[in-house]
Structure formats: structure tokens, C-alpha cells
Amino acid sequence: MKALWLAMLRWPTxxxxxxxxxxxxxxxxxxxxxxxxxxxxAAVCLGLLAIVLxxxxxxxxxxALGFPLSWLLVLPGSQLPSWLWLLLLLALIVxxxxxxxxxAPWFPTPADGLQGLAEAAQLQAPRILxxxxxxxxxxxxxxAQYPDAELVGIEWSVWxxxxxxxxxxxxxRISRADLWKMSWxxxxxxxxxxxxxxxxxxxxxxxxxxRPGSWLVSLEFSAAGLAPTKVLQGAGRRPVWMxxxxxxxxRSRHKRN
Numbered sequence: 001m002k003a004l005w006l007a008m009l010r011w012p013t014x015x016x017x018x019x020x021x022x023x024x025x026x027x028x029x030x031x032x033x034x035x036x037x038x039x040x041x042a043a044v045c046l047g048l049l050a051i052v053l054x055x056x057x058x059x060x061x062x063x064a065l066g067f068p069l070s071w072l073l074v075l076p077g078s079q080l081p082s083w084l085w086l087l088l089l090l091a092l093i094v095x096x097x098x099x100x101x102x103x104a105p106w107f108p109t110p111a112d113g114l115q116g117l118a119e120a121a122q123l124q125a126p127r128i129l130x131x132x133x134x135x136x137x138x139x140x141x142x143x144a145q146y147p148d149a150e151l152v153g154i155e156w157s158v159w160x161x162x163x164x165x166x167x168x169x170x171x172x173r174i175s176r177a178d179l180w181k182m183s184w185x186x187x188x189x190x191x192x193x194x195x196x197x198x199x200x201x202x203x204x205x206x207x208x209x210x211r212p213g214s215w216l217v218s219l220e221f222s223a224a225g226l227a228p229t230k231v232l233q234g235a236g237r238r239p240v241w242m243x244x245x246x247x248x249x250x251r252s253r254h255k256r257n
Contacts (some may be wrong), residue, residue: 015063018050022067043067108137109193113219114240116232118145121215121242126188128152131179131202136164138191138219139172152187154179184209193219200224203243216243 022043029039047067051060126149130138133153142151151172155161158176165174184190184206192202203223206216215229220238222228232240 014050014053015059015066018047018053018063019066019070022046023070026071040071043071107193108135109141109219110137110238112141112144113238114138114141114145114191114217114232115237117142117217117240117242120230120232121189121217121244123149123188126150127186128189128191129154129184129187131184131190131192132156132194133164133168133174134160134193136167136172136174138193139164139168139174142191143168143171154182180205185211187214189215189217191217191219194221196221196224199241206243207245210245212245212247214245216245217241218243 025046026039026043029042030036034042044067047064051063053063123146126146128142128146128149128151130142130151130153133139133155134157136153139151139153142149151168153164153168153172153174154177155164155174156176156178161174161176168174179192180201187210190202190206190210192198194202199218199221200223202218203216203226206214210216218241220241222231222239222241223243226243228241229244230242232242
């Protein structure tokens with residue numbers, strides 16, 4: 001039962017449940033004799049109240065706007081056919097498969113989102129991996145910081161992988177791969193822009209595979225309960241959380257002796 005409850009709270013399952021409950025509430029109130037305005041308003045309020053279940057501005061916006069947008073599509077007199085929702089969903093699945101949503105929905109790295117990274121982590125001729133490169137926006141920002149680096153991007157979505165390859169093909173190596181199955185051992189830095197829940201297993205993977213002194217860099221989301229090595233912050237920008245891989249315990253003791 002606990003495992004089922006935790007699965008229900010994962011994104012985007014929680015959004016689908018809230019949208020379904022909003023529709024059920026509206027239909028139930030209408031059948032009970034409530035006016036259309038009251039029933040619709042109550043359903044909208046349910047979506048607004050449910051944003052406490054998720055973190056992040058984009059997720060909360062999606063949660064709150066899901067029901068109102070679907071209601072507008074089926075509103076009497078609307079020129080938009082109701083099957084448009086299904087068409088949009090199928091297009092989203094084609095571009096961004098459901099398996100990839102377990103890691104992160106597609107939100108590109110913003111322009112100048114990694115500003116100051118090269119100063120904070122000074123690397124000589126680095127080999128850098130963008131784990132989940134999406135459309136290539138993160139690779140572009142990494143190149144701006146490390147113009148001499150060997151940049152590698154992996155992406156699970158076929159279509160986004162092709163888009164990233166087209167944008168970055170002259171100076172980066174792009175391939176379709178699962179970020180959890182490939183090794184991170186050969187990289188001095190791994191950059192991720194994933195979900196909050198993804199960072200803990202990503203950090204565990206980095207500690208198991210990456211060399212001491214290398215970096216795991218996460219845009220916006222931090223590892224709960226673990227202090228980062230460095231944080232890049234500023235007005236109007238998303239924080240960049242930087243975790244440097246430590247020396248193995250046995251090696252550290254040997255050096256002290």
C-alpha cells in the first residue's frame with residue numbers, strides 16, 4: 001500500500017489524478033443541482049489547492065491550468081474539437097516518451113543558466129556529459145562555459161535526440177542512450193536538469209562511478225539533506241548546485257598515514 005501511495009505521488013501521475021478529480025468534482029456538483037459556475041469554480045480551486053503536492057513553478061502551473069484548459073476545449077460553443085486533447089497527448093508521447101517523464105519533463109536550460117560555472121569548476125581539457133540533453137540547450141550553455149571541452153550529450157527521446165544532434169552536431173557528440181545504464185566514469189563533469197526526485201539516485205550513481213574531484217552539476221534542484229560543494233545563485237536565475245566527488249575513505253586514510 002505504501003509503494004502504491006508513493007507511485008501515485010510521482011510526476012506526472014499526481015497531475016493526472018488531480019485533473020481527473022477536478023472533473024469528477026464538477027460533474028458531481030452539477031448532478032447535485034449546483035450551478036455551472038459554482039461547479040467549475042470548485043474544480044478550478046481544487047487544482048489550485050493541489051499545487052502543494054508538487055515542487056517547481058512549471059509543475060505547479062501545469063497542475064493548476066490542466067483542468068481549465070481541458071474545460072475550455074469541451075465548452076459548448078468552442079470551436080476546438082474535444083479530441084484535440086488526445087491528439088496533443090499522442091504528439092507529446094511521440095516527442096517525449098512516458099519512460100523519460102520518470103526523469104524529467106522537457107524544460108530546456110535557459111540562456112546563461114550556467115554562467116559562472118567555468119570559474120567555479122576550473123577543468124583542464126574536460127570531457128563533459130549532458131545526461132538528458134533534450135533539445136541541446138544545455139550543451140550550448142556548457143560550450144559557452146567550456147569552449148575547449150569534449151562535449152557529449154545523451155537523450156532517450158528519439159526526436160529530441162535528433163534535434164539536439166542537428167543543433168550541436170559540429171562540436172558535440174550526441175547519441176540516444178539511457179542515462180542510468182551508461183557509465184559516467186570517463187567524465188570530469190556530468191550535467192543534469194532533471195526532477196527533484198532524480199537527484200538522489202543521480203548523486204549515488206556519480207559517487208559509485210565518477211573519479212574523485214569530478215563534478216555532478218544540477219540546475220535548480222538540490223539533493224535533500226546534503227550540502228553542495230558550491231552553489232551558483234543570483235537574482236533572476238535558477239540556482240546551480242555543484243557536487244564534487246570526494247576521495248574514497250580508504251584512500252584518504254592512507255594519505256594521512
